Amino acid sequence: MADTMQFDLVSPERRLASGPVTQVQIPAAEGDLTAMPNHAPLITTLKPGILIATGPDGTQEFAVTGGFAEISAEGVSVLAERSYPRHPDHKEAIQKHLDEARNVAQKAQSDEKSGAEKIVDDLVRLLDAMD
Numbered sequence: 001m002a003d004t005m006q007f008d009l010v011s012p013e014r015r016l017a018s019g020p021v022t023q024v025q026i027p028a029a030e031g032d033l034t035a036m037p038n039h040a041p042l043i044t045t046l047k048p049g050i051l052i053a054t055g056p057d058g059t060q061e062f063a064v065t066g067g068f069a070e071i072s073a074e075g076v077s078v079l080a081e082r083s084y085p086r087h088p089d090h091k092e093a094i095q096k097h098l099d100e101a102r103n104v105a106q107k108a109q110s111d112e113k114s115g116a117e118k119i120v121d122d123l124v125r126l127l128d129a130m131d
Contacts, residue, residue: 006075021055048122061086
């Protein structure tokens with residue numbers, strides 16, 4: 001069994017992280033999960049939350065606002081809508097995204113409202129976790 005796997009985190013703007021990891025904690029839409037080497041193949045959507053990558057060089061934490069993760073036995077690739085290193089300095093960017101989501105939720109039709117409100121709730125928790 002391999003001790004590490006490849007981890008890549010990219011957003012439309014840039015690559016945020018790439019390298020060997022021992023595990024990645026992922027805020028998946030169906031529930032948080034931890035991917036480790038030799039994980040069963042899986043593709044999942046992300047909810048707003050904190051993604052944590054642990055490797056030989058330490059732990060890196062990132063705020064993600066959504067996106068997709070592809071997990072295989074060899075690695076994890078995350079394509080995030082928006083992602084920032086977890087740091088209080090990035091709270092303003094998360095707040096802006098939260099304001100946009102609240103606006104969308106306010107205008108959503110009744111059949112879309114619960115999904116939009118869930119995103120707002122997840123972003124509020126993400127904003128609180130940025131401290």
